Amino acid sequence: MSVVAAEVSKWAVRDVSFELPPGSVTALVGANGSGKSTLLNVLAGHLPPENGHASIAGRVAYVPQHKPMYKNFKVADVLQFGRRMNDVWDNERADGWLTRFKVPRRLQIGDLSGGQRTHVTLALALGSKPDVLMLDEPLSELDPLARRKVMRELLTEVTDNGMTLIFSTHVVAEIGGVADRLLLLGDGRLLVDGDTDQLLEQHVLYTGPREETSPVEGPVVLAKHSKSQSQYLVRSGGTQIDEPWTARYVTLEELVVAHLERAA
Numbered sequence: 001m002s003v004v005a006a007e008v009s010k011w012a013v014r015d016v017s018f019e020l021p022p023g024s025v026t027a028l029v030g031a032n033g034s035g036k037s038t039l040l041n042v043l044a045g046h047l048p049p050e051n052g053h054a055s056i057a058g059r060v061a062y063v064p065q066h067k068p069m070y071k072n073f074k075v076a077d078v079l080q081f082g083r084r085m086n087d088v089w090d091n092e093r094a095d096g097w098l099t100r101f102k103v104p105r106r107l108q109i110g111d112l113s114g115g116q117r118t119h120v121t122l123a124l125a126l127g128s129k130p131d132v133l134m135l136d137e138p139l140s141e142l143d144p145l146a147r148r149k150v151m152r153e154l155l156t157e158v159t160d161n162g163m164t165l166i167f168s169t170h171v172v173a174e175i176g177g178v179a180d181r182l183l184l185l186g187d188g189r190l191l192v193d194g195d196t197d198q199l200l201e202q203h204v205l206y207t208g209p210r211e212e213t214s215p216v217e218g219p220v221v222l223a224k225h226s227k228s229q230s231q232y233l234v235r236s237g238g239t240q241i242d243e244p245w246t247a248r249y250v251t252l253e254e255l256v257v258a259h260l261e262r263a264a
Contacts (some may be wrong), residue, residue, distance in 0.1 A: 016190045017052070018183060020166065022131075025158055027196075028168040029176035030185035036168040037065060039185065040061045040134050043166070065136040067121045071110030075103060078120055079127065082163055093197065094127030100153065101146075107146025114141030122150070133157075135167040139174060151178050172253040184256060186263040196252065202213060203255050206232045208245035215245050222258040234260050 016039065020026050030036050041047040042054050044062035064165055069078065075098065083089045098105070103121045109117060118141050125133055133154075139147040155178065158165050169175065175182070175196075182199060184192035192199065210230045214220050218236035225231075233250065240249050250258070 002094050016185075016188075018190065018193045020164060020181065022057075022156065022160050024181050025155065025165045026167075026181040026183060027179035028166060028183045028185065029170065029172060029175065030168075031170055031260065034185040035188040036170075036185055038188075040064075040136050040166070040168060044134060044164050056132050059129065060132045060134065061125035061128050061130035062134045062136060063121045063125050063136065065140065069109045069117065069120065071108065073109050074105065075107060075109070075112075075120055076105040077155075077225050078109065079105075079125060082124045082127050088129050090127050090129050094123040094128070097123040097126055097153070101149075115143070115146055118142060118150075122154075128163075130163060133167070134162045135165070137169060138167055139169070139171075147174065147207055150173055172256050176252055182252075182256075184259055185261050189263070191259045191263055192255075199248060199255060200252060202235050203236050203250050203258075204234055204236050204247050205250050205254070206234060206241060206245055206247050208241075215241055222262050 016035075017208045028036050028039065038047065040062065041064075042049055043056060044060060045054075046062075053200070070081075073081065079091060079094055079098075080096060083091060101116075103112070103116050103123075104117050107116075109120065111118065118138065122135075122138070125135075133170060139150060142150060148223075151174070157163055162188060167179075179196055182192055182194060182196050183190065203221065208215060208230060210225055210228055214223070214232045214234055216232075216234055216236050216239040218239065221233040221235060223230065223232050233254075238249070
C-alpha cells in the first residue's frame, strides 16, 4: 500500500506490504516521522491508501498517540460511553483493567495524569473485545515500571483472548522479549519484516582486519571500516569463519539501528 500525506507532495508510506498472523504481537518500529502513525491509521480505516489495500479480519480497536477523550467525562462515564457505542462490550474486562492500575472512577478525564489517561483509553479499547488491538506509542506517558507492567498485562490479554496486538514505538528497548514480529519503517518504506527470533539468527556481525569485501556470502546490511579493522553486518545466518575474523549475533537494537543507518 502507499499513502500520500495530506496537502503535501510527499509519500508518508510507500510500497508497504505485509501479513500478520492471528494472535501475534508485532512491534512497528521507526524514527519519528517514519510513517508509523500513518500506517496504523490506514489499517484502522481512518485513511484510505492511495494505492493497494488494507484488510483486517474481525473487530479492530485503535488507540492513537494523542488519546482523544472528553475531558469533562468522569472515568465511570467513559465506560458507560463505551458500552453504548459498541455492539460488543465487556464491562468487566474494561473495569478490571482500571482496577489493576488503580484508576479512580470519580475523577474527570481532565484531572487525570497522562499515565492514568493512557489506562482509560486502554480499558476502553479492551472493553470492545477487539480481535486486533492497535496502539500508537502506548507507553509514552508511563514511567519505566508501569511500562513493564502494562506490556505484561497486554501479553496476558493476547494469550487469554487470542487477540492480535500491533504497537508502534521508536524505543527499541521496549520490544525486547515482548514482540514476536518486527516491522521496521524508514522514511515511509518497510525496511524489515519478520519474526524477531529468526531475524536475530540471520544477522551476524563479523569483525576482522580491514577488507573491502565481506568475508562471507550474504546480503551486507552495513559495513564500517577503520584504518586497520573492518566490520560487516551480514544477513548470513551464522556462517562459520576462521581467525583472525570473529563473529557474533547482534542485539535487536543493533539490528534496527544498522538497517536505519543503511536506509539514511
